[in-house]
Amino acid sequence: MSVLPSSVVASLDDILLRHRHQATELLQILIQAQQIEGWLPAATLTHIAAALGLPRARVEGVAGFYSFLYTQPVGRYRVLFSDNITDRMLGNAELLDALCRKLWIEPGHLSEDGLVSVTTTSCTGLCDQGPAMLVNGRAIGQLSHRRINEIAELIRQQRPLELWPAEYFQIDDNIRRRDALLGLDMPPGAALQAAVARGRDGWLAEMQASNLRGRGGAGFATAVKWASAKNAPGAPKVIVCNADEGEPGTFKDRVLLNSFADLVFEGMSLAAWAVGASQGFLYLRGEYRYLLPQLEAVLARRRAAGLLGTGILGQAGFDFDIAIHLGAGAYVCGEESALIESLEGKRGTPRIRPPFPVTKGYLGRPTVVNNVETLAKTCLIALGGGEAFAATGTAQSAGTKLLSISGDCAMPGIYEYPFGVPISRVLEDCGASDTQAVQVGGASGICLAGYEFHRRIAYEDVPTAGAFMIFDGTRDLFDVARAFVHFFAHESCGFCTPCRVGTSLLKGFMDKLADGHGAQADLADIDWLDRLLKNASHCGLGSAAPNPVIDTLQKFRPAYERRLVSLDFEPAFDLDAALAEARQLTGRDDSGAHLKTHEEDEK
Numbered sequence: 001m002s003v004l005p006s007s008v009v010a011s012l013d014d015i016l017l018r019h020r021h022q023a024t025e026l027l028q029i030l031i032q033a034q035q036i037e038g039w040l041p042a043a044t045l046t047h048i049a050a051a052l053g054l055p056r057a058r059v060e061g062v063a064g065f066y067s068f069l070y071t072q073p074v075g076r077y078r079v080l081f082s083d084n085i086t087d088r089m090l091g092n093a094e095l096l097d098a099l100c101r102k103l104w105i106e107p108g109h110l111s112e113d114g115l116v117s118v119t120t121t122s123c124t125g126l127c128d129q130g131p132a133m134l135v136n137g138r139a140i141g142q143l144s145h146r147r148i149n150e151i152a153e154l155i156r157q158q159r160p161l162e163l164w165p166a167e168y169f170q171i172d173d174n175i176r177r178r179d180a181l182l183g184l185d186m187p188p189g190a191a192l193q194a195a196v197a198r199g200r201d202g203w204l205a206e207m208q209a210s211n212l213r214g215r216g217g218a219g220f221a222t223a224v225k226w227a228s229a230k231n232a233p234g235a236p237k238v239i240v241c242n243a244d245e246g247e248p249g250t251f252k253d254r255v256l257l258n259s260f261a262d263l264v265f266e267g268m269s270l271a272a273w274a275v276g277a278s279q280g281f282l283y284l285r286g287e288y289r290y291l292l293p294q295l296e297a298v299l300a301r302r303r304a305a306g307l308l309g310t311g312i313l314g315q316a317g318f319d320f321d322i323a324i325h326l327g328a329g330a331y332v333c334g335e336e337s338a339l340i341e342s343l344e345g346k347r348g349t350p351r352i353r354p355p356f357p358v359t360k361g362y363l364g365r366p367t368v369v370n371n372v373e374t375l376a377k378t379c380l381i382a383l384g385g386g387e388a389f390a391a392t393g394t395a396q397s398a399g400t401k402l403l404s405i406s407g408d409c410a411m412p413g414i415y416e417y418p419f420g421v422p423i424s425r426v427l428e429d430c431g432a433s434d435t436q437a438v439q440v441g442g443a444s445g446i447c448l449a450g451y452e453f454h455r456r457i458a459y460e461d462v463p464t465a466g467a468f469m470i471f472d473g474t475r476d477l478f479d480v481a482r483a484f485v486h487f488f489a490h491e492s493c494g495f496c497t498p499c500r501v502g503t504s505l506l507k508g509f510m511d512k513l514a515d516g517h518g519a520q521a522d523l524a525d526i527d528w529l530d531r532l533l534k535n536a537s538h539c540g541l542g543s544a545a546p547n548p549v550i551d552t553l554q555k556f557r558p559a560y561e562r563r564l565v566s567l568d569f570e571p572a573f574d575l576d577a578a579l580a581e582a583r584q585l586t587g588r589d590d591s592g593a594h595l596k597t598h599e600e601d602e603k
Contacts, residue, residue: 209386267375281526
């Protein structure tokens with residue numbers, strides 16, 4: 001075991017001290033420790049484990065779980081190309097290959113001089129301005145060959161990111177349609193004052209009248225969740241804002257956090273007032289780490305204005321503050337119980353439920369977990385009342401919905417509509433034409449064919465967390481489904497066998513068809529796997545993993561059938577073809593150098 005330099009030990013000890021040597025802060029400690037050397041050497045993990053009084057295996061287990069934590073060197077420049085389907089449609093693979101050629105490195109490998117590594121990551125939340133990448137955690141969108149050439153030169157010159165052109169890091173909101181939320185101009189504290197004036201019970205009654213449902217996709221009644229936490233025994237109670245926006249094609253939370261952070265934090269305070277919570281966390285996905293400084297600045301301003309801290313708005317006993325915790329690249333942490341595990345400094349493995357977080361969540365305390373958009377919407381209710389909020393939308397889906405629109409359209413970006421808007425209206429507004437299919441709700445959502453474009457965005461018809469991905473007639477829907485299957489196989493936490501093995505097998509079948517070895521029997525096996533994943537997986541990730549295949553097989557079956565070469569069985573691996581290089585090296589191509597086929601044996 002190598003010995004850490006004294007300067008590294010001093011830096012680690014300073015990080016540990018700032019986090020009060022709390023094991024619950026392990027993930028945050030690892031994220032900050034990685035900044036010292038750019039990765040986490042074994043000696044660093046050992047030092048952290050000893051300082052926290054944790055088994056070394058647990059610390060390494062956490063470090064190995066998150067894709068943005070590295071236990072091997074990755075270089076001074078870590079370049080991660082976004083590999084969402086919309087980035088692929090915009091040519092990300094060609095740009096990645098171009099950068100690797102210019103830097104003389106292989107994708108996924110560290111350069112010989114230890115300077116740079118280039119590989120892919122899942123969706124970075126920049127689908128409206130891709131292709132995109134992260135460089136040492138900094139987001140760069142609108143990539144082109146010209147920009148790739150410039151980035152390669154900057155890396156070769158070893159130019160610090162602070163000296164790169166500022167326009168590289170310009171991320172636009174791209175708000176195309178505003179409604180109640182995005183058009184709200186509210187002074188900080190106004191909604192909170194209105195809620196406090198109603199009293200805790202009066203404010204919760206307004207929430208119940210609003211019929212607000214969670215905007216994270218599940219659509220659970222927000223007031224019911226708050227009331228359950230309020231009435232649950234135990235203290236102190238906790239409010240968590242789920243800003244782990246990892247669903248491919250979704251980027252609305254990025255815009256809310258960038259330009260409407262006061263509404264989000266005010267919503268957390270409104271929840272705290274209703275529930276009686278004293279502690280709050282915003283769990284910020286690792287891909288949005290570049291938003292951290294400005295979010296911390298907003299929190300500081302709110303503390304200075306008396307909107308966070310002790311005795312908020314002069315109310316004795318209304319003590320509430322918010323801390324920001326960073327994620328580190330794990331899609332599964334968008335599931336609320338996995339997020340809580342991560343908040344506690346553990347691997348993001350979904351919990352068995354019940355108990356539910358509202359009764360036993362963070363550190364066993366009653367915990368409310370709400371989505372970014374959900375919390376921001378509560379400001380509208382506080383200002384205008386529950387009945388006014390419920391008057392917009394449909395009977396079962398009150399209010400408006402933010403849609404993250406990307407793919408084959410003229411104007412990708414954020415659109416806000418009242419619930420009940422038809423798919424056809426959205427397509428018209430964003431400038432889509434010759435649309436073959438729309439994936440609503442991201443990889444785990446619903447794929448709609450042209451004959452379904454009369455359907456409406458609403459929980460009672462087409463529910464969505466916000467993703468709206470458009471595919472025109474030039475796109476192969478098999479390739480789209482295959483990309484989503486690869487995503488789920490990569491993001492499986494590995495906890496349960498049906499998901500861990502099932503997603504890998506499904507990926508294998510899709511790859512077999514893509515490689516030209518498909519058979520009718522494979523479609524039957526895919527159908528069986530789909531049902532297994534749907535019914536036997538531990539959490540929603542595994543249950544949702546087959547959704548893209550189920551929908552596209554049903555609605556776009558020719559995209560699969562044209563890849564079939566046999567009605568019975570076709571092996572995925574051709575051993576004789578794999579020996580071609582050996583035959584070439586030995587100069588042999590006679591019959592004895594080839595494997596006999598089953599048909600030849602029968603002759």
